Amino acid sequence: MEERLQNILSHRGVASRRGAAAMIEEGRVSVNGAVVREPGARFDPSTAEIAVDGRPVGAATERTRTIMMYKPAGVLSTVSDPFGGRTVLDLVRGQVSERLVPVGRLDKDSEGLLLLSNDGDLTYRLTHPRFEHEKTYIVRAAGRWSEDKLETLRSAVTMPDGYRIRPVPVEVVRIGRDNVHVLCFKLREGRKRQIRYMCSAAHLVVLSLKRVAISGLRLPEDLQPGAWRDLTAAERQSLLDSWQ
Numbered sequence: 001m002e003e004r005l006q007n008i009l010s011h012r013g014v015a016s017r018r019g020a021a022a023m024i025e026e027g028r029v030s031v032n033g034a035v036v037r038e039p040g041a042r043f044d045p046s047t048a049e050i051a052v053d054g055r056p057v058g059a060a061t062e063r064t065r066t067i068m069m070y071k072p073a074g075v076l077s078t079v080s081d082p083f084g085g086r087t088v089l090d091l092v093r094g095q096v097s098e099r100l101v102p103v104g105r106l107d108k109d110s111e112g113l114l115l116l117s118n119d120g121d122l123t124y125r126l127t128h129p130r131f132e133h134e135k136t137y138i139v140r141a142a143g144r145w146s147e148d149k150l151e152t153l154r155s156a157v158t159m160p161d162g163y164r165i166r167p168v169p170v171e172v173v174r175i176g177r178d179n180v181h182v183l184c185f186k187l188r189e190g191r192k193r194q195i196r197y198m199c200s201a202a203h204l205v206v207l208s209l210k211r212v213a214i215s216g217l218r219l220p221e222d223l224q225p226g227a228w229r230d231l232t233a234a235e236r237q238s239l240l241d242s243w244q
Contacts, residue, residue: 005031006039008050010120012057015101016127017120028053065098066117066236069228070219073111073208077102088114091226103127107193112137112211113219115231122236126214132188133239136213137195138173139183143204145175152202153183159197165189168198180207215239 003011009020009029021039023029029036030051031043043050050057069088071077076087079101088102103115103126117123125131143149153170166189173182181204185195196206212219216238223229 002042002044004039005029005036005041005043005050007120008043008045008048009052009057010124011045012050012118012120014052014057014099016103016123018124018127019101023052030054063098064117064119065096065100066103066115066119066122066231067092067096067100067228068217068219068223068231068235069114069116070223070225071106071111071114072225073109075226076108077104077106077114088116092116092228104190105192106211107196107209110209110211111225112209113214113217114211115214116228117231119236122239126239129189133215134213135187135190135211135215137185137187138210138212139185139195139199140180140207140209141183141199141204142180142207143202144179145181149202149204153185153198157198157201159191159194163191165191165194165198170198216241 005024006017006020009015009023010017014020015023024039025037027035027037031041032049069091071088074086075091076085078087079089081087085108089100092100098118100116100118101123103117103123106112106114115126126133150170150172154167156164156167158164169186171184173184175181185198187194195209199206217235220229
């Protein structure tokens with residue numbers, strides 16, 4: 001039975017369906033030796049010889065696996081970096097045999113919970129905007145504090161590209177006498193560098209940003225920066241349950 005090319009790539013753990021579609025449109029995917037730029041083009045996955053960036057993509061014979069990682073600041077949440085930067089895959093290289101990809105993104109300067117997976121369905125559900133799963137961040141920000149800043153943070157801030165985000169729940173964890181404060185943000189949109197721009201609109205400077213939860217999945221307190229472990233069956237099910 002023929003399937004859409006972007007779905008075949010997703011099922012083989014190359015990327016989410018949205019990510020696979022982007023790769024196809026960029027001309028990075030070939031089928032039977034010919035470049036294909038239409039994500040919806042249909043092929044028989046049992047016979048199609050697919051390659052990404054010239055590298056063959058085998059059938060999905062490896063076991064489905066998802067790991068949770070405490071991504072350290074300074075590490076890229078990408079498969080590779082053309083400039084030689086350190087990526088999250090470097091942290092698991094030689095320790096996992098499956099072809100895992102980062103599920104979503106976490107800025108280079110940010111730290112915290114990140115999933116890596118070859119589970120196409122889980123990746124799709126976590127990255128597609130329509131599911132709007134909640135992500136929780138703890139932020140240390142510097143600047144003089146006043147209540148109007150909290151109002152600004154909770155308002156519909158306009159991003160540099162002109163996009164106006166929806167109001168976001170923001171709670172004060174601690175107001176520091178040294179003008180360094182701890183705030184909790186809960187996002188469902190996840191625009192690039194959104195929290196940093198929100199803080200800038202309130203005349204606050206982000207000192208550190210840590211993602212501590214994705215839906216009902218929380219970053220374990222005993223997981224250190226750079227460390228990782230497999231997601232349990234119960235944790236995967238809790239993620240699936242959060243979308244029902």
